[in-house]
Amino acid sequence: MNNVPALKDEPYVNNINNYKSSVKYELSYTKYPDAPIKSYTTSWSDVVNTIYDNSNFGPELNKKGYFEEEIDALISTVSDPIQRTTLIFNYVKNKVKWNGYYGYGTNDGVKKAYKEQVGNVAEINLMLTAMLQHAGLRAYPVLVSTRQHGVPLFPTLEGYNYVVSYVKINDGGMLLDGTSRFSRPNVLPFRTLNWQGRVIAEAGGSTLIDLYPKQTSQNSVFFMASLSENGDLSGGYRSIKKSHKALSFRERYIDVDRDDFIARLENNYGGLEISDYNVKNELDLSKPIVESYKFVKESQADIIGGDKMYFSPLFFLKTTDNPFKLSKREFPVDFGYPSKMNSKIVVKIPEGYRIESLPESGGLELPDDLGKFIYQVSGTGNTIQVSVLHEVNSAIINPAYYEALKSYFAQMIEKENEQIVLSRI
Structure with missing residues (x-):
């Protein structure tokens, strides 16, 4: 056989060898x-x-x-x-x-x-x-x-x-x-x-x-923070994980050194400083995992000209990389289970600043109810509120939908990275 295209691996494949010809x-x-x-x-x-x-x-x-x-x-x-x-x-x-x-x-x-x-x-x-x-x-x-x-x-x-x-x-x-x-x-x-x-x-x-679950695995995040004049961020984080999200957390958290776990979490978020870390219900499987901590992260806003501040309101929670990069995919996208990520973010802006501009609220949908993304942002006085919903309603997505899925993730990332502009009063 000549000129057979290479089978390239990509995220969300259960086993790439399943799609290789063999005897x-x-x-x-x-x-x-x-x-x-x-x-x-x-x-x-x-x-x-x-x-x-x-x-x-x-x-x-x-x-x-x-x-x-x-x-x-x-x-x-x-x-x-x-x-x-x-x-x-x-x-x-x-x-x-x-x-x-x-x-x-x-x-x-x-x-x-x-x-x-x-x-x-x-x-x-x-x-x-x-x-x-x-x-x-x-x-x-x-x-x-x-x-x-x-x-x-x-x-x-x-x-x-x-x-x-x-x-x-x-x-x-x-x-x-x-x-x-x-x-x-x-x-x-x-x-x-x-x-x-x-x-x-x-x-x-x-x-x-x-074997794929029908029940949606949920992760609900509550994030309250204050932005300082020099662009540093401090606040509190709380998440509630259910079903496979809870199972995955327990497998990674229990039986490992607590300090090592926190250090890896800080590293995953690019140098986040975590304190008062707490987990509830880790051994009570009938209840969801509740994870909470306080945090500080420096340089979360760009200050331009001394009177304007630019930042993404999702900060270190935003998606930055599209996992789907192939021009065409011949095998299914395997997420393992349906999932729902719901984030509620409240940000207090620094004194002496006002909200100059906000991203537009909007949403995306995958064909045939395979998933959706909803982004809502509003500002009142010195407070900004953001709500983000990301759902994947099927564990397996047929390769016929790959182009739509790739575009969906690209637009979602673009939206999550849009910036808020503050200006000095």
């Missing part, structure tokens, strides 16, 4: 003399049967004696299926620690993992599924290929490297992963958000299930 070989079936044909990967039914019959999967799922007494006591006073699911899910997360190993098959077995309180992905999530089934819930294991492992498009045993649990309740259901102590029902670790999983049952039955 992989895998055993389809065996046929020995005087023996029937044994199929392994000729169909998805073969794949499911092969996996389920493996001693490290189906038989492990059917073991229940090692936990029955504890689970019976745990759910003895609870009949609601959602409450039962939550109780068992939290019990497993607190009981057994993930050792970092992937795989849909157990290594040492569920009983040993339960006893020693440590296990691989399969040992934890097959155990979780078995406990849910014991509690009378319709629970099933779900085969998953993590983001770095690829997408299984054809019947394959090697295409999956992970397993989670699915509980069907009424007309809905919950996806669960007991390996992450910060995950919640239907809030899976980011590594697992990779197209579709395969819900498997006995007798070769299987169905596909979408």
Whole structure:
């Protein structure tokens, strides 16, 4: 082949190797003399049967004696299926620690993992599924290929490297992963958000299930600051993070040195000086993360001629770089989950200055309700108020929308960087 265009990586790609042409070989079936044909990967039914019959999967799922007494006591006073699911899910997360190993098959077995309180992905999530089934819930294991492992498009045993649990309740259901102590029902670790999983049952039955969340992950920011005559900025910052935004924060914040975390945050914002840093609800997964701190940042306004001051009212929160730079993109944009960023900013201007000009309020929309951006600014007396909303309503955006998405981000960045002008009275 000649003149084949290079496949260029870009942000928001789950795994660039998913879009490279390749050939992989895998055993389809065996046929020995005087023996029937044994199929392994000729169909998805073969794949499911092969996996389920493996001693490290189906038989492990059917073991229940090692936990029955504890689970019976745990759910003895609870009949609601959602409450039962939550109780068992939290019990497993607190009981057994993930050792970092992937795989849909157990290594040492569920009983040993339960006893020693440590296990691989399969040992934890097959155990979780078995406990849910014991509690009378319709629970099933779900085969998953993590983001770095690829997408299984054809019947394959090697295409999956992970397993989670699915509980069907009424007309809905919950996806669960007991390996992450910060995950919640239907809030899976980011590594697992990779197209579709395969819900498997006995007798070769299987169905596909979408792994991308439908729930929007929110980050609401409240920012109050004062601008000094020399252009320095000081004030307070508060954010409320929910769903995957909260999960991501907890994974980055908990178990790391607090001073190192603050130092990285200061560096990310270009030399911000942070004090009185506080986080609420870091271990209470039923509540959002509330992060707050005081800050000082120098030289946040340009002073021209000694009587005019120019600055962007989003200051260090503004977007400065468009992640989409290709002229054409052949693969989807993968954000992982729908998101909503809502910022409320109040700025007090220095005494002796007045507002000369403000950017115009405005908005942008992506086609087919894929996202929107709303920018509103107003000024009264010595106070400026800014409200910014940025929504992405789909975890995956088809490459057909790439040009529109690229333009959307370019216009959003341009708007966020527009400046306010102050003049001396």
